[in-house]
Amino acid sequence: MGWGMKRIEVRVGDATARYTLLEDAPKTADAFWESLPIEGTITHARWAGSAVWVKTPNQPIAALDDIELPVTSIYPGTIVVRPNPRGVAELFLSYGVAESRGPVGRTYATPVAELDGDGAELLAAFGATWQGGSTEVSITRAEDES
Template sequence: MSQMIIRAGDFTFDARFEEQLAPKTCAAFKKHMPFESQVIHVRWSGEGVWMPLGDLDFGVTYENHTSYPAPGQIILYPGGISETEILLAYGGVHFASKMGQLAGNHFITLTSGLENLPALGKTVLWQGAQKIRFEMV
């Protein structure tokens, strides 16, 4: 089980890759680590923050995909009818875009700091984009 630290804004979370459930997505993402981006608040999906990644191609298709990630679950939408993106749920999420419902690969789960997820979401909503960094430990 691979461990990582995710720093988002002023918050730090421990996390693990879901290597048994999404091995291809995990392997593809690891090639980009440490991964840095910015999170912004979702538009249509509910209580989540996301990283719009344009046409970045991780070279994966659907595996362990869901439209309803639980708080602390991170999904990767590999692109298609909408741009590539990564979403972190901090509350109730029904993953969607202006094109309609989407599904993303659940490939990372937060293992600590879950109590700080609502504060992260509210910070992003009211203060704007926050830096995020994924790094292996």
């Protein structure tokens, strides 16, 4: 795709951090980029471990029905995309040890972005949803995006 370094910004309350769009899965990453901004509610994972997830009906990411670069491990500070047959895309944002999985075992997802720096405040905000409950998230293109 050759897009240089595209960056996005993720905000939860007052906590923000920047991520770099990955080029490893260009079709999915491009669909993710074209679907921004994404506004929604993050809820703590119940199977995946230290991660939150948000679903979005935004196009074109919601129309993807394949997993371009299947991974199970969701490393801290990574965003992955998982298609959902109900016409939405599920984004998982990890803040610790996490794995794409469900009731019957491992599932797969495509990584699309990676945190710049440590993003400690944002990751703490993700982790706080476990005890504190769901909250709003905003995922946008960074103003100086490239």
